[in-house]
Amino acid sequence: MKAILVREFGGPEVLKLEEVPTPKPGAGQVLVRIHAAGVNPYDTYMRAGSYAVKPQLPYTPGSDGAGVVEAVGDGVKKVKPGDRVYTAKTVTGAYAQYALALEEQVHALPDKISFGQGAGVWVPYGTAYHALYHSAQAHASETVLVHGASGGVGSAAVQMARAMGLTVFGTAGTQKGLDLVTREGAHHVFDHRKAGYQEEIMKAAGGSGVDIILEMLANVNLAHDLKLLAIRGRVIVIGNRGEVTINPRELMGRRASIRAFTLWGITPAEETEIHSGLIAGLENGTLRPVVRNEMPLAEAARAHKEILEPGAAGKIVLIP
Ligand code: NAP
Numbered sequence: 001m002k003a004i005l006v007r008e009f010g011g012p013e014v015l016k017l018e019e020v021p022t023p024k025p026g027a028g029q030v031l032v033r034i035h036a037a038g039v040n041p042y043d044t045y046m047r048a049g050s051y052a053v054k055p056q057l058p059y060t061p062g063s064d065g066a067g068v069v070e071a072v073g074d075g076v077k078k079v080k081p082g083d084r085v086y087t088a089k090t091v092t093g094a095y096a097q098y099a100l101a102l103e104e105q106v107h108a109l110p111d112k113i114s115f116g117q118g119a120g121v122w123v124p125y126g127t128a129y130h131a132l133y134h135s136a137q138a139h140a141s142e143t144v145l146v147h148g149a150s151g152g153v154g155s156a157a158v159q160m161a162r163a164m165g166l167t168v169f170g171t172a173g174t175q176k177g178l179d180l181v182t183r184e185g186a187h188h189v190f191d192h193r194k195a196g197y198q199e200e201i202m203k204a205a206g207g208s209g210v211d212i213i214l215e216m217l218a219n220v221n222l223a224h225d226l227k228l229l230a231i232r233g234r235v236i237v238i239g240n241r242g243e244v245t246i247n248p249r250e251l252m253g254r255r256a257s258i259r260a261f262t263l264w265g266i267t268p269a270e271e272t273e274i275h276s277g278l279i280a281g282l283e284n285g286t287l288r289p290v291v292r293n294e295m296p297l298a299e300a301a302r303a304h305k306e307i308l309e310p311g312a313a314g315k316i317v318l319i320p
Pocket of ligand 1: 173311
C-alpha cells in the first residue's frame with residue numbers, strides 16, 4: 001500500500017509517499033481502508049520533532065481517518081468488514097491507504113457524513129466537546145467567544161455551542177472565514193486582524209463580558225482575553241504557540257479562571273462520553289464537519305504548509 005513516511009524530523013519536505021507492506025490486524029485490532037485522512041496542526045509539530053509526543057522514526061502521521069473496515073482480528077466485536085468508521089488515533093497512522101487501529105479507536109460513521117467530513121471528526125470535534133462540556137462546563141444562556149472560529153476546532157465549537165443554547169461569538173481573519181463562522185451558527189462575528197475588534201466584542205456582550213473564551217492562539221490573545229471575561233468567566237486554552245505575560249489581577253477581580261488541556265490527557269471515561277455525544281450530533285445534523293479542501297495523499301507536504309497559513313476555512317483532508 002501507499003503511505004506517507006517520516007524518516008527524520010524536519011520541514012514539510014520530510015513527508016514522503018512510499019510503498020510499504022499492508023498491515024494485518026492482530027487480536028483486538030481493525031484494518032481500515034482509509035478514504036480520507038484529516039490534517040491537524042499537531043501533525044506538523046510532531047513532524048518537526050518539536051511536540052511533547054515524539055513518535056519513533058520512521059512513522060506515518062495521522063490520528064484522524066475515515067473509511068471502511070477491511071478486516072478485523074480475533075475477538076473484535078464492535079465492528080465488522082464493510083462498516084463505515086472514523087478513527088480516533090491509530091496504531092500505524094492515517095496518512096495511508098490502510099490503517100491499523102485498536103478496536104476502541106474506531107467509531108461508527110453515520111451514513112449522512114462523508115468520508116472527507118469523517119476525517120475531520122476526532123481532533124476538532126473531540127477538542128470542542130471537551131472544551132465546552134468538561135473544561136468550561138458550559139450551559140445554555142451563557143456567552144462563548146470562539147477565538148479562532150474559522151478552523152477545524154473553532155467551526156466545530158461554533159456548531160456545538162449553538163446547539164447547546166449558548167450565545168456564540170466567533171472570530172476569523174478573512175472575509176471567507178467570517179462568512180463560514182456566520183454560516184455555522186455564530187450570532188456575532190469579529191475580524192481578529194482588525195484593530196479594536198476586542199472593543200466590538202465587549203460592546204456586543206453588553207459591556208459585562210463573555211462567560212467563556214475558547215482560545216486558539218493563547219500566546220497572542222491571553223492577556224487581553226482576561227479583560228473580556230464576565231464575573232466567573234473562564235478562558236479555555238486550546239491552542240498556544242509561545243509565551244505570554246498576563247496580569248493575574250484581571251482574574252482576581254472577576255473570580256475568573258484559565259483552564260487548559262490537551263486531548264492526549266483525557267480519561268477513557270471522558271473519551272467514551274465524547275464519542276457518544278459526537279455520534280449523536282453527527283446523526284441529528286447539529287454537527288457538520290466543514291471540509292475546506294481535499295488533496296491527494298501525495299500532497300501531504302503542501303497540506304502541512306497550508307494548515308499553518310492564515311485564512312482557515314474548515315478542514316484540510318488527504319485522499320489516499
Ligand atoms: P486551524 O484549522 O489551522 O485553525 C486555526 C484558527 O486560528 C483559525 O480560525 C485562525 O483564523 C485562527 N487564528 C489565527 N490567528 C488568530 C489570532 N490572532 N487570534 C485568534 N485566532 C486566530 O487549527 P485547529 O485545528 O482549529 O486548531 C487550533 C489550535 O488549537 C492549533 O494551535 C492547534 O494546535 C490547537 N489544538 C489543540 C488541541 C488540544 O488538545 N489542546 C486540540 C486540537 C487543536 P484565520 O485563519 O481566519 O485567521
